Amino acid sequence: MIPxxxxxxxxxxGLSVTIPAAVKVAKLRPQVKxxxxxxxxxxxxxxxxxxxxxxxxxxxxxxxxxVAMDDTVEVALRRRRDSSMRVALNLVKEGKALACVSAxxxxxxxxxxxxxxxxxxxxxxxxxxxxLPQKLGGKTNVLDLGANxxxxxxxxxQFAIMGVAKSKAVDGLENPTVxxxxxxxxxxxxxxxxxxxxxxxxxxxxxxVGFVEGNDIFTGKVDVVVCDxxxxxxxxxxxxxxxxxxxxxxxxxxxxxxxxxxxxLFSMGVISRLRKRLDNRSYNGAMLLGLNGIVVKSHxxxxxxxxxxxxxxxxxxxxxxxxxxxxxxxxxxxxxxxxAHNGEKVETLKEQKV
Amino acid sequence: MIPxxxxxxxxxxGLSVTIPAAVKVAKLRPQVKxxxxxxxxxxxxxxxxxxxxxxxxxxxxxxxxxVAMDDTVEVALRRRRDSSMRVALNLVKEGKALACVSAxxxxxxxxxxxxxxxxxxxxxxxxxxxxLPQKLGGKTNVLDLGANxxxxxxxxxQFAIMGVAKSKAVDGLENPTVxxxxxxxxxxxxxxxxxxxxxxxxxxxxxxVGFVEGNDIFTGKVDVVVCDxxxxxxxxxxxxxxxxxxxxxxxxxxxxxxxxxxxxLFSMGVISRLRKRLDNRSYNGAMLLGLNGIVVKSHxxxxxxxxxxxxxxxxxxxxxxxxxxxxxxxxxxxxxxxxAHNGEKVETLKEQKV
Numbered sequence: 140m141i142p143x144x145x146x147x148x149x150x151x152x153g154l155s156v157t158i159p160a161a162v163k164v165a166k167l168r169p170q171v172k173x174x175x176x177x178x179x180x181x182x183x184x185x186x187x188x189x190x191x192x193x194x195x196x197x198x199x200x201x202x203x204x205x206v207a208m209d210d211t212v213e214v215a216l217r218r219r220r221d222s223s224m225r226v227a228l229n230l231v232k233e234g235k236a237l238a239c240v241s242a243x244x245x246x247x248x249x250x251x252x253x254x255x256x257x258x259x260x261x262x263x264x265x266x267x268x269x270x271l272p273q274k275l276g277g278k279t280n281v282l283d284l285g286a287n288x289x290x291x292x293x294x295x296x297q298f299a300i301m302g303v304a305k306s307k308a309v310d311g312l313e314n315p316t317v318x319x320x321x322x323x324x325x326x327x328x329x330x331x332x333x334x335x336x337x338x339x340x341x342x343x344x345x346x347x348v349g350f351v352e353g354n355d356i357f358t359g360k361v362d363v364v365v366c367d368x369x370x371x372x373x374x375x376x377x378x379x380x381x382x383x384x385x386x387x388x389x390x391x392x393x394x395x396x397x398x399x400x401x402x403x404l405f406s407m408g409v410i411s412r413l414r415k416r417l418d419n420r421s422y423n424g425a426m427l428l429g430l431n432g433i434v435v436k437s438h439x440x441x442x443x444x445x446x447x448x449x450x451x452x453x454x455x456x457x458x459x460x461x462x463x464x465x466x467x468x469x470x471x472x473x474x475x476x477x478x479a480h481n482g483e484k485v486e487t488l489k490e491q492k493v
Numbered sequence: 494m495i496p497x498x499x500x501x502x503x504x505x506x507g508l509s510v511t512i513p514a515a516v517k518v519a520k521l522r523p524q525v526k527x528x529x530x531x532x533x534x535x536x537x538x539x540x541x542x543x544x545x546x547x548x549x550x551x552x553x554x555x556x557x558x559x560v561a562m563d564d565t566v567e568v569a570l571r572r573r574r575d576s577s578m579r580v581a582l583n584l585v586k587e588g589k590a591l592a593c594v595s596a597x598x599x600x601x602x603x604x605x606x607x608x609x610x611x612x613x614x615x616x617x618x619x620x621x622x623x624x625l626p627q628k629l630g631g632k633t634n635v636l637d638l639g640a641n642x643x644x645x646x647x648x649x650x651q652f653a654i655m656g657v658a659k660s661k662a663v664d665g666l667e668n669p670t671v672x673x674x675x676x677x678x679x680x681x682x683x684x685x686x687x688x689x690x691x692x693x694x695x696x697x698x699x700x701x702v703g704f705v706e707g708n709d710i711f712t713g714k715v716d717v718v719v720c721d722x723x724x725x726x727x728x729x730x731x732x733x734x735x736x737x738x739x740x741x742x743x744x745x746x747x748x749x750x751x752x753x754x755x756x757x758l759f760s761m762g763v764i765s766r767l768r769k770r771l772d773n774r775s776y777n778g779a780m781l782l783g784l785n786g787i788v789v790k791s792h793x794x795x796x797x798x799x800x801x802x803x804x805x806x807x808x809x810x811x812x813x814x815x816x817x818x819x820x821x822x823x824x825x826x827x828x829x830x831x832x833a834h835n836g837e838k839v840e841t842l843k844e845q846k847v
Contacts, residue, residue: 274738285676288684322639322726330642330723353730357738369684370727372676373720376707377728378735384628384711385739385767392763399763406760409746409753416742 140172141457142236143450144227147177147185148205150242150439150446157242158185160446164454165196171454174236176200177223202226206247208439215247216254224248228255231432237457238433240424240449242441248434249286249427256432259462261469264290265429266298266368267436268305269375270422273359280306280315281356281364284425285372292335295319295365296472299345301428302363304468308461309452310362318351318361320370336365343472424449426456428465433457494526495811496590497804498581501531501539502559504596504793504800511596512539514800518808519550525808528590530554531577556580560601562793569601570608578602582609585786591811592787594778594803596795602788603640603781610786613816615823618644619783620652620722621790622659623729624776627713634660634669635710635718638779639726646689649673649719653699654826655782656717658819663809664716672705672715674724690719697826778803780810782819787811 147157154177161173175182179201186197202223206215219225224243230236232255241248249265258265267286270278280302287294299317306315319337321329329337329350340347348361353374356364366374389410393403403410415421423445427434433456437449501511508531515527529536533555540551556577560569573579578597584590586609595602603619612619621640624632634656641648653671660669673691675683683691683704694701702715707728710718720728743764747757757764769775777799781788787810791803 272738274741288676320727322642322723353727353732354734354737356731357734366727369676370724373674373707373724374727374731377710378707378731380708380711381732381735382739383708384626385736387628389763389767392766393760395763395766399760403760403763406747406757409743409749409757412746412749413739413743416746 141170141454142172142174142230143453143457144174144176144200144230144236144239145450146224146227146239146241146243147175147182148202148223150437150441151208152242152440152442153177153205154181154185156441156443156446158182160443160450161197162186162189162193163443164447164450165193168454170458172196172198174198174200174227174230176202176227176230177205178202200226200230206243206251208244210244210247212246212250215244216250222251225251225255228252228432228434231434232256238435238453240435240437240446240453242437242439242446242449244439245285245436248436252427252430252432252434256430256434258429259431259465259469261473262297262301262429262465264294264297265427266301267371267425268298268302268428269425270310271356271378272416272422273357275359276416277359277362278310278422279356279359279362279364280310281366281371281375282428283366283368283371284375285368286427287368289369290332290367292332292339295332295336295367296339296343297429298365299340299343299347299363300468300472301465302365303345304465305426305428305456305461306362307468308459308464309455311459312362314346315362316346316348316360317363317365318348318355320364320366321350321352323350323352332367340365345468345472420445421448424452426452431462433461495524495808496526496528496584497807497811498528498530498554498584498590498593499804500577500581500593500595500597501529501536502556502577503602504791504795505562506596506794506796507531507559508535508539510795510797510800512536514797514804515551516540516543516547517797518801518804519547522808524812526550526552528552528554528581528584530556530581530584531559532556554580554584560597560605562598564598564601566600566604569598570604576605579605579609582606582786582788585788586610592789592807594789594791594800594807596791596793596800596803598793599639599790602790606781606784606786606788610784610788612783613785613819613823615827616651616655616783616819618648618651619781620655621725621779622652622656622782623779624664625710625732626776627711629713631713631716632664632776633710633713633716633718634664635720635725635729636782637720637722637725638729639722640781641722643723644686644721646686646693649686649690649721650693650697650826651783652719653694653697653701653717654822655819656719657699658822659780659782659810659815660716661822662813662815662818663806665813666716668700669716670700670702670714671717671719672702672709674718674720675704675706677704677706686721694719699822699826774799775802778806780806785816787815
């Protein structure tokens with residue numbers, strides 16, 4: 140059995156989304172068991188209509204507090220010691236769960252996860268990573284998406300290592316390609332940090348193809364795109380905004396007049412297939428990589444389908460032993476003495492310049 | 494008459510796009526005159542089929558060289574002294590044209606424009622700005638889109654000033670709102686530079702609404718979004734990539750089976766209205782702001798429709814005296830002693846911290 144801890148109280152909708160999503164996934168995946176963390180009375184009530192075989196797949200673990208969506212990191216860390224988020228993360232730490240899924244606020248989840256699980260050996264800073272759709276059907280793992288505002292070249296190298304490991308474990312790729320996000324693909328482009336990171340990546344033994352630009356996230360040119368958290372977060376949110384604008388404009392236009400409404404009827408199959416292929420709900424479930432445990436962050440506003448995708452992500456990562464994969468990629472890199480050495484050199488150079 | 498200089502040889506398609514686009518615009522806008530810069534023989538040939546009244550609206554100015562799309566900035570500046578790009582910019586400098594439009598390579602255009610026209614008093618670094626579509630039909634002016642990789646708080650303030658001036662002059666807004674791009678809207682978010690820039694903006698007297706996130710570019714929450722060039726460039730290209738992915742997926746799905754093809758026929762009106770509202774070709778024509786002259790950069794791959802939109806942009810900016818507008822916004826800001834003073838303070842503080 141694969142035990143997955145769920146912060147059932149997190150997110151904008153809490154139990155009304157997390158429990159139905161878990162029930163749905165439990166029915167589809169017989170090898171999974173859920174540790175449902177939160178107010179035990181409310182969880183019991185939410186599960187009450189389920190048949191016995193589903194109930195057997197759930198273990199309810201009580202937590203008396205909830206991290207609110209607007210709680211500061213400080214509050215989440217110091218004052219919510221019995222929060223559903225923290226108790227769920229503790230289950231991963233204690234080895235009772237192989238992964239934890241939460242739709243709670245990102246800053247709090249990252250801080251509490253870091254506090255409870257600690258970072259992996261060889262990783263300075265955890266990063267947030269999500270897979271975005273490619274033209275030919277694959278996924279591009281992009282990181283960091285907002286955990287780290289200022290990054291050094293070494294941080295970017297570590298992000299690449301974690302992205303590659305995720306791509307191997309979750310997407311099943313053998314030798315994932317890595318691109319470093321820049322404002323152009325020529326070698327002379329970009330600031331010092333990006334240039335130094337490119338140097339580190341070239342020497343790393345990773346399958347580094349060089350600089351990529353924003354549009355390459357969607358072309359499938361590479362499997363992993365690395366950038367700092369400010370850029371990654373801005374890019375992700377801007378793309379979400381653009382997609383919402385297109386969707387709402389399309390909807391408006393299909394409602395304009397009887398001919399368009401008829402066209403909409405005819406197009407239902409097309410639109411539903413389009414949604415299936417590109418729906419951002421199916422890309423829900425960002426990984427917090429670099430921790431001693433698998434942590435998946437769902438969108439706060441996730442609906443049942445969307446939250447179930449986040450659960451799927453956690454299950455995939457757990458069943459394919461993603462942490463071992465990160466460890467083995469890290470190991471390959473760190474045994475390459477020249478890289479470690481040059482890595483230090485480049486970093487020192489950078490510090491001197493600043 | 495509004496005289497506009499065109500670098501007719503620039504871009505991926507050169508004369509085959511620039512001349513037909515200019516002819517199209519000339520027919521629609523009787524108050525405009527074009528100074529067509531490039532190989533005079535080729536331009537004459539390209540215009541040969543036009544009637545006399547159109548020809549009268551063109552003045553051909555010979556330039557013996559062309560800045561190639563892959564020419565380095567160095568080459569463009571030092572070895573292409575008689576390039577169509579440079580000659581067109583010189584026409585603006587000499588007051589013979591009110592604006593210059595080029596589809597040549599961005600780095601070269603910015604460097605040559607800076608060299609020929611110099612930056613405006615009060616502006617340290619020119620920025621690239623474009624208007625992106627909002628949900629309710631307006632435009633969000635986003636800058637910088639790639640001219641400046643590393644920016645100080647003062648640079649970001651200056652971008653805001655230029656964006657506001659463009660919004661007033663070109664979009665006709667009276668008191669445009671400004672947002673500073675960040676990874677969250679809470680005051681505690683972001684790095685030092687962004688926080689300092691927010692402080693400067695708060696004191697500037699501009700209509701600053703605070704931090705915005707990537708998705709707000711498309712919601713219409715603000716009229717001007719300010720960010721550094723690395724972030725702006727990555728965001729713009731990522732959005733272009735996502736839009737292309739959606740368009741190609743939609744096309745594929747509409748071709749799948751006879752029912753979908755029928756739906757496509759029914760939907761032609763809807764799709765064409767969608768394109769009209771969101772087509773990135775109609776948003777072509779980024780402004781190089783902060784120079785002693787109006788310079789519009791078209792996409793290198795622009796087609797005739799797209800290049801004509803870039804020409805329209807230049808004409809709007811010229812006829813609404815955008816440079817005067819920038820001057821007057823700059824003037825308002827710099828006469829506010831407290832801002833100037835505090836601006837210095839914030840910058841000094843920042844330097845000390847680094």
